[in-house]
Amino acid sequence: RLSGLLPLVVPRGVPLVTTLHEYGSWDPPAVLPRALWRLAEARGWWCRETGRLVPRSRALLTTNAGHASVVARRWGLAPHVVPLAANVAVGRPEGDPRVRVRAGLGLRADAPLIVFFGFVHPVKGLRYLIDALPPLRAAHPGLHLCVAGGFVSCALPEPEARAFHDELVELTQRRGVGDAVTFTGYQPEERVSDLLRAADAAIFPFTGGATTKSGAVLAAMSHGTPTVVTGADPPDPDLVDGETTVVAPSTRSAGALREAVHRVLADPDLRRRVADRARQVVGRRDWPVIAAEHHSVYRAVLREWS
Known part of the structure; x- marks a missing residue:
């Protein structure tokens, strides 16, 4: 201050x-x-x-x-x-990033992959996403979550960041999904672009709701990655459920996240529609x-x- x-x-x-x-x-x-x-x-x-x-x-x-x-x-x-505007430019990598990224994570070429991108902080809602993983994996066998982003920031100094990282890792073990979550730490822009292009969906379970003032959300949308967000109050007019994104109507709710992520993974037409219309939104930025x-x-x- x-x-x-x-x-x-x-x-x-x-x-x-x-x-x-x-x-x-x-x-x-x-x-x-x-x-x-x-x-x-x-x-x-x-x-x-x-x-x-x-x-x-x-x-x-x-x-x-x-x-x-x-x-x-x-x-x-x-x-x-x-x-x-988006905080990560859309890269033009050689080959298919879907295959390359999954191979780098030790996954099958057809494994469902969801990505969280951004600084990792308690308000980003990852606890609730991890809680939602067990039933999601039951519905989508082999589903993997990649958490791409550093923990240390101005809002989370190193001791607190280390403790929060350990807390999330321990939570994945308690939920029985330790092998289904990868924490990459900070990644360069090219690697983030690869991850977004390879993912079936990008998930932003913010505890205060997501809006287009998030450069990470805009980055996912600009990459044509179907994006799942928690709803803000008031809602962002550019984040319309079933049109430009898929909205989990409740924050801090593993159940709402489970339903939203399941919707996007289970419906290829929905994924294509929200990806195409999201690109139109960010194309103006x-x-x-x-x-x-x-x-x-x-x-x-x-x-x-x-």
Whole structure:
């Protein structure tokens, strides 16, 4: 939260532009009553989540309409909405990645393969996906889960990351699926692209629900990988069950995940449909376009400043 103090040390005349990648989820710190926090924000004194950044910014950007609506409600401001793009480019590997990836995992060429991609953290919901694996393997013999991503991040320092890794490994043993789960750790972009192209489905069981502000979700969609997500509240308008994705309606539910994953694995027509329509959604999201929109915002701020 120290970044929220930046405007206190930056000269008053220097314009600030703030991108709110996450916004609207933090409760006000309990040090003050909620009524006082609302008064501080109404007067433009202090933001519960960003300190002085939002009040002092000449322009604000968000990655989705949901965060923009929170900004409008709290501050009466209309931020620039610039959606994210996929965080992994679609590779062009030699040969069929389905065969190569399965061979690398020690699987049969026709083994069902599901993939989770991204930093591994408790809020990503992998506990519930592992809980869902035993009945899924009974319905889809040989099913394998590949968890592709590092555990250590700013949100999960190394001691906590190591403990969480060990917890998940131990959970796979308790559920009798230790041989059905591979934890790869951090992988380079080319390897992630291979995994996504090879998978029958990508699963994102986030405990807060998934949206297209996740670069990992967008990466799976851009690769044409049928994508299963947990539903967010409010739902993301680009993640439509049976159209652009398959949605597990409940978060923190192994049963809901089991049903959603089974639907996509059991129905080739559903897989093709959600893969094709997901590509259309992410096809409108392009990093050069995103860069150009940011450039436009910064130029406008500089013109006003000068």
